[in-house]
Amino acid sequence: MEQVLLPPVGDGGVRVHMLAAPINPADINMIQGTYPILCPLPAVGGNEGVAEVIEVGSDVTVLRPGDWVLPIDACFGTWRTGAVCEEDDLISVSKDISLLEAATVFVNPCTAYRMLHDFQTLTPGCTLIQNGSNSAVGQAVIQIAAALGLKTINIIRGRPNCAELIEELRSLGADYVITEEEVMSSGLCQIFEEVPKPKLGLNCVGGLSGGLVLSNLE
Ligand SMILES: NC(=O)c1ccc[n+]([C@@H]2O[C@H](COP(=O)([O-])OP(=O)(O)OC[C@H]3O[C@@H](n4cnc5c(N)ncnc54)[C@H](OP(=O)(O)O)[C@@H]3O)[C@@H](O)[C@H]2O)c1
Structure with a gap:
C-alpha cells in the first residue's frame, strides 16, 4: 500500500x-x-x-x-x-x-455484448457455440444470448462436479451444456436435430478446444 x-x-x-x-x-x-x-x-x-x-x-x-x-x-x-x-x-x-x-459490467458483460453484435447478424432462434462457457465472459454470453432469444451450445471442461456446473449454467439460460470430452466422443449431431448449426462461434481457449468450436459451425 x-x-x-x-x-x-x-x-x-x-x-x-x-x-x-x-x-x-x-x-x-x-x-x-x-x-x-x-x-x-x-x-x-x-x-x-x-x-x-x-x-x-x-x-x-x-x-x-x-x-x-x-x-x-x-x-x-x-x-x-x-x-x-x-x-x-x-x-x-x-x-x-x-x-x-x-x-x-465494463469488461466481461460488455465484451460478451459486443461479440454477440459485431460479427454476425443473429436473429431469435439462431444458434451460437462457445467454449470456456463457465468463464465470466461465457456466463455473460449465456445471459445476453438468452435475452436475445438465441440458442447457446456451451462447451465446458469435464470435472467431478459437472452436473452442478451444468445446472448452474442452465439456470442462467444455457440451452445446451456439454463437456469437451462428450463433444469429442459423440459430436453434436443430436443437438443439431433440435437447433440449427451455429452461425457464431466464440473461442476463449484455443488449441483443441477452439477446434471443437470451429468444426461445428454452420
Ligand atoms: N475485451 C476483451 O478483449 C476481453 C475482455 C474480457 C475477457 N476476454 C477474454 O475472454 C476469455 C475469458 O475471460 P474470463 O476473464 O471470462 O475468464 P475466466 O473467468 O478466468 O475463465 C477462464 C475459462 O477458461 C477455461 N480454460 C482455461 N484453460 C483451459 C483449457 N486448457 N482448456 C479448456 N478450457 C480452459 C476455464 O475452464 P475451467 O473452469 O475448466 O478451468 C474457464 O472456463 C479470455 O480469453 C479473455 O482473454 C477478453
Missing part, C-alpha cells in the same frame, strides 16, 4: 472515491507484462471498477458529486482509494444496478 497525495481538481477535473474494483485475469497479465496493453510506469493496478464522484471542477458539465462512474480506458488503476482525473476519463453508470454489477 502506498500513500499518494491527490492533486487539486482544478477547473476541468473530477475527484472520485473508488467503491469497488474486481481482479480480472487481464489485470494480472498486465502486471506480469504479458498483456498486449502495458501501462506507463509508475502505474496503479486494476482496470475496472466503480467510483463515486466526490468533487468536480467549475468547468465540468455532465458529472455531479454523488454520481457513480466507470473508467473508460484501461490503465486507469482502479485498485486505489481515490483519484483525480478528467471528466472524459469517466462514464456515469445508473444506480439502478447493484454496486457489484456496476463494478463488473
Whole structure:
C-alpha cells in the first residue's frame, strides 16, 4: 500500500472515491507484462471498477458529486482509494444496478455484448457455440444470448462436479451444456436435430478446444 497525495481538481477535473474494483485475469497479465496493453510506469493496478464522484471542477458539465462512474480506458488503476482525473476519463453508470454489477459490467458483460453484435447478424432462434462457457465472459454470453432469444451450445471442461456446473449454467439460460470430452466422443449431431448449426462461434481457449468450436459451425 502506498500513500499518494491527490492533486487539486482544478477547473476541468473530477475527484472520485473508488467503491469497488474486481481482479480480472487481464489485470494480472498486465502486471506480469504479458498483456498486449502495458501501462506507463509508475502505474496503479486494476482496470475496472466503480467510483463515486466526490468533487468536480467549475468547468465540468455532465458529472455531479454523488454520481457513480466507470473508467473508460484501461490503465486507469482502479485498485486505489481515490483519484483525480478528467471528466472524459469517466462514464456515469445508473444506480439502478447493484454496486457489484456496476463494478463488473465494463469488461466481461460488455465484451460478451459486443461479440454477440459485431460479427454476425443473429436473429431469435439462431444458434451460437462457445467454449470456456463457465468463464465470466461465457456466463455473460449465456445471459445476453438468452435475452436475445438465441440458442447457446456451451462447451465446458469435464470435472467431478459437472452436473452442478451444468445446472448452474442452465439456470442462467444455457440451452445446451456439454463437456469437451462428450463433444469429442459423440459430436453434436443430436443437438443439431433440435437447433440449427451455429452461425457464431466464440473461442476463449484455443488449441483443441477452439477446434471443437470451429468444426461445428454452420
Ligand atoms: N475485451 C476483451 O478483449 C476481453 C475482455 C474480457 C475477457 N476476454 C477474454 O475472454 C476469455 C475469458 O475471460 P474470463 O476473464 O471470462 O475468464 P475466466 O473467468 O478466468 O475463465 C477462464 C475459462 O477458461 C477455461 N480454460 C482455461 N484453460 C483451459 C483449457 N486448457 N482448456 C479448456 N478450457 C480452459 C476455464 O475452464 P475451467 O473452469 O475448466 O478451468 C474457464 O472456463 C479470455 O480469453 C479473455 O482473454 C477478453
